[in-house]
Amino acid sequence: MTEEKINKLKETAFKVREHIINMSTDGGCFIGASLSCTDLIVYLYQSFLNLHKGNLKDEERDYLFLSKGHDVPALYGTFVELGLIEKDRLKNHLKTIDSIYWHPNRNIPGVEFHSGSLGHLPAVAIGVALDCRMKKQNNKIIVITGDGELNEGSVWESVMVASAFKLSNLTFVVDRNKFQANIATEELIPLEPLVQKFEAFGCNVQRIDGHDFTQLDKAFKTLPYSKDKPNVIIADTIRGKGLPSIEARADRWFCNFQHDEITSLVRELHGEAKTELESETLTVR
């Protein structure tokens, strides 16, 4: 990937992170999980998926399913930057006049399916992948799951089924930010060795740095890894990436910041000093 392309991706990701920060007040949002997958989502929409304003209903488009739905600010921020929705719409966050809230809604152009309850979209994506294959179409179907989400048995059920059906058009991407809601994954229900787990379930697996666009590009551009297996990309990421004051902190999962904290966090994103956060830490929602 060229330097120019990488810089463009970085530029978009930067703006998306600003949108996410701005959505983490007046009711707040799941900022940590949104920031961890921002680079991944920006990469996919800007440089990989055959999906744009003009083909949202096209049968041969690529599909992205956000199974860890609580990171939807990253998706909506990306949609704004790529022109799928108006920037002003983000101001409707948590207002009932629109459909922008803590989890994805299909009324927003570009959202393929609603989510919020974990462990659902791997199954839904299997249905889509089966139909694309039956119709001999070459769509790529991507499902982003959280790592905490891998606690759900239905994820593994679906991985087994995808494997049995040899769905090489289907790719599970794990946003491996090492945290579930309130605690580090390895302290609660250890997931490692994760590569071996997916391999044992019959998948081709790659593990990459989910904040490195060159690595992302290499992993996605070489899909499918073979003709007879589903693909898994484990993207190692940092929860809260871009904001040192909340990065990899178990107590900064769902955040509802004060307005002056938002201003300071945006400055922090631009490289200024860490924000002194005073707002209540919310660990349960």
Place this chain on the structure above:
Amino acid sequence: MNYEELIKKIALEDERFVVMTAENRALIRNLPSVLKERFIDTGITEQTMIGAAAGLALRGRIPVVHALATFLTLRAFEFIRTDVGIANLPVKLSGFIPGFLSDGNGPTHQAIEDVSLMRGIPGMQVFCPADEQDMLYALSHIWTSPHPSYVRVNIRKSDFQHDKNFEIGKAEVISNGTDVTLLVYGMLFEETLKTKQLLESEGLSVGLINVRTLKPIDEKAILDAVKNSQMLVTIEDHFLTGGLYSIIAELLLKHQLTANVLPLALNERWFKPGLLSEVLNNEGFTGEKMSEKIIKELYKKTVSKI
């Protein structure tokens, strides 16, 4: 024509249909070679099957989905509610061996809250045919409607000639009666027919309604029965909570009406497993036992009036 032949015919005529199962092939054993890729067996994975059915429906398919009624409606409940229900997708659920039809399996297999669960999902339609013929008249209407649906599969044979003109939301009114109207759905229809005859041999005027479609419910047929009969009897192999008795109660309240209703259902308990004939006898759901209960209730009502 049987269930399998019907689904085969419809699927061969219409490419949108896919047949899915969580490894319950009892009704669709011969379809894999006919439907090829459009026969999808996901193994014993009710949740993944329903999620995948939603995905297929997103792409314009009409999935007809098979599993035992309990595992379908309970194991996969949240997937039905969240993936099929919220998106209002035309996924067609076929629940095998519902209610008493699980006979000797035991409480793990007793789908006797399925009507309650499925009708609680916005947009979901619920159908409980009386026997195979009644079901076959209904299925093509159900499967081609744009709504998600749940069918209590019933492949029991009967000589009874049902009204061919199945309509979603329309009950089959078999007779009107002034003394008592029997409201029944599903496999208990057969025993209820016997109950009707026994009550008539006692000189009573007996109405009988095959409710067929539990949601949407036929309000008119039921309100007519309330108006014209001294007493209603709801007959169901379902928990007392959430099934037909509840539907009637909701309907009466909605119209600010009251009525004498005798519920025959399973009150806060699972039924004792055994061969179907044993179960019906033990639980008091044979034609004879139901008519005895009804006569006793009618007598009580008459005495209290004197």
